[in-house]
Amino acid sequence: MQQSIQKKKGKSTWRRINNWLHLWLGLTSGIIVFIVSITGCLYAFQHELSDLTQRYKFVEAEAKPYLSPSQLKAIAAKEAFGAGRDTGINKITGISYGSPDKAALATFMDKKDGYTMIYINPYNGNVLKKTALKHDFFRFILEGHFQLWLPRKIGQPIVAIGVLIFVVLLITGLIMWWPKKWNKANRNKSFKIKTNAGPKRINYDLHNVLGFYAMVIALVIGLTGLVWGFQWFSKSYYYTLTGGKTLPKFQKGVSDTLLAKTAVLVSPEDKVWAQMQKEHPExxxxxxxxxxxxxxxxxxxxxxxxxxxxxxxxxxxxxRYSLAELKGGGIYGKKFADASTGEKIYRMNYDIHVGAVLGLTGKFIAFFASLICASLPITGFYIWWGKRKKKSGKQVKPATKRLPRVAASL
Incomplete structure (x- = not known):
């Protein structure tokens, strides 16, 4: 009896295994996929929304040079540590300059709040805002996206495994979606949502049809995400893109000059900054x-x-002593124009992942694709629950015999 039913359905052993994998991998990873997708959806416009709501990042552009790194460092140290000290654990780690209408940014590690930023007017040195990164809304979203708000050693591997399962789900889902016959009825079922149908059919179409339309973008987002998830994947990805090259380690240069370490240089950071201004005056x-x-x-x-x-x-x-340029930076240690095609694609990994490589249009594409990905575990669960409920609701009625009607004469 069972064999005849299987033949009637026309499902091969391979297809049944594929469907089984899609179901149970989807159920086990559903919560992870939902959290990672919905947080990625929210993070898509992080730059735009931050600039819109955090106006302290902007200043009025002036026709005069910026204050030097050493000057901004002294201002930031006074704001951060009170007495202007910049020694031991009390130290400003760096200064960032932006376009003429952007505030300069000083960073340091606060004992209580961790990584903290100080926004400063680069023309007059006025402090605009001091804020800890951990209080930023998008930092909270990013931590959920990357590690499920768990300690990184625990959450990050869970996310990586969840994303890897999601990539497998996309492939098994495509196999399930693929029609056996490309007739008109099957094309309508595969490419259109039947909006005038019942809730179950609409839910099925939302899972089946939207999942297909988002599959390519979702696959790109998933694979680019795996670059941070697994070292073996990152190295293999680079190896494939570059035709067999090994991913270089990201290393900082080391100041090992033979000059006496008591040699005095007046603000070496300022000299480096001045050199960068000459190279990039725009x-x-x-x-x-x-x-x-x-x-x-x-x-x-x-x-x-x-x-x-x-x-x-x-x-x-x-x-730091001779100001001689040192080697370092891995694949970012040279100009983008000088990189090979494979190296360029690898360097673009983050911007491909968030859609920024295509500008605002790419971000909208990533946003809607992530939104669909977040919906797939929900619609998929509803499909499974509906079938489960339907099976459990079936009851075999006991056979009953009708009693013959008694003749009226009796």
């Missing part, structure tokens, strides 16, 4: 100067010529 994007404290620390400069994306960033290091 003042677009952002330039961050990171200070050197330990004897082997280099002066680091992170230059990004375009705001809103990160793939063009350049990480450069300078000896």
């Amino acid at each position: 003042q677009t994007g952002t330039t961050q100067v990171q200070f050197a404290y330990l004897p082997t620390d280099p002066i680091a400069v992170i230059y990004n010529p375009a705001e809103g994306t990160y793939y063009k960033r350049e990480f450069r290091y300078f000896d």
Whole structure:
């Protein structure tokens, strides 16, 4: 009897295994996929919404030069530590400059609040805002997206496994979606949502049809997310893109000059900053100067010529004593234009993941794709629950015999 039913349904063993995997992998990873997707959806417009609500990030552009890193460092240290001290654990880690209408940003590690930012007017040194990163709404969203608000050692592997399962679900879902015959009825079922049907049918179409339309974008988002999830995937991804090259380690340069360490240089960070201004006089994007404290620390400069994306960033290091440029930065240790095609794609990974590589249009695409991905565990669960309830609701009625009618004459 069972074999005849299977033949009637026309499902092969491979198809039944595929469907079984899709069901149980979906049920086990549903909550993870929902949280990661909905937080990714909220994070899509992080830059735009932050700029809209945090007006202290902006200043009125003036026709005069910025204050130097050492000047802004002294102002930030006074604001952060009260007495202007900048030694030991009390230290400003770096200064970031933006376009002419953007505030400068000083950063340090606060004993209580952790990573803290001070926004300063780069023209006159006025402090605009001091805020801890942990109090930022989008930081909260990012922690949920990356580690489910759990300790990183616990949450991050869970998210990585959940995303890997989600990639498998996309593939098994496509196999389930694929029609056996491409007739008109099957095409309508596969590509259209029947809005005049009952709730169960609409829910099924939302899962089946929307899942198909979002599949390619969802697959791209999932695979780019796995680059942070697993080292083996990140290395394999780079190896594939570059035709067999090994992913270089991200290392900072080391100040190992033979000059006496008591040699006095007047604000070496300022000299590096002045050099960067000569190389990039247009003042677009952002330039961050990171200070050197330990004897082997280099002066680091992170230059990004375009705001809103990160793939063009350049990480450069300078000896704190001689100011000679040092090697470092991994794949970001050279200009984007000088990178190979595979290296460029790898560097674009984050911007592809959030859609920023296509500007505002790409962010909208990532937003709606993430929203659909967040809905799939819900609609999928409802499909399973409906079938389960239907099966459990079936009751076999006991066989009853009708009594013959008694003749009227009797």
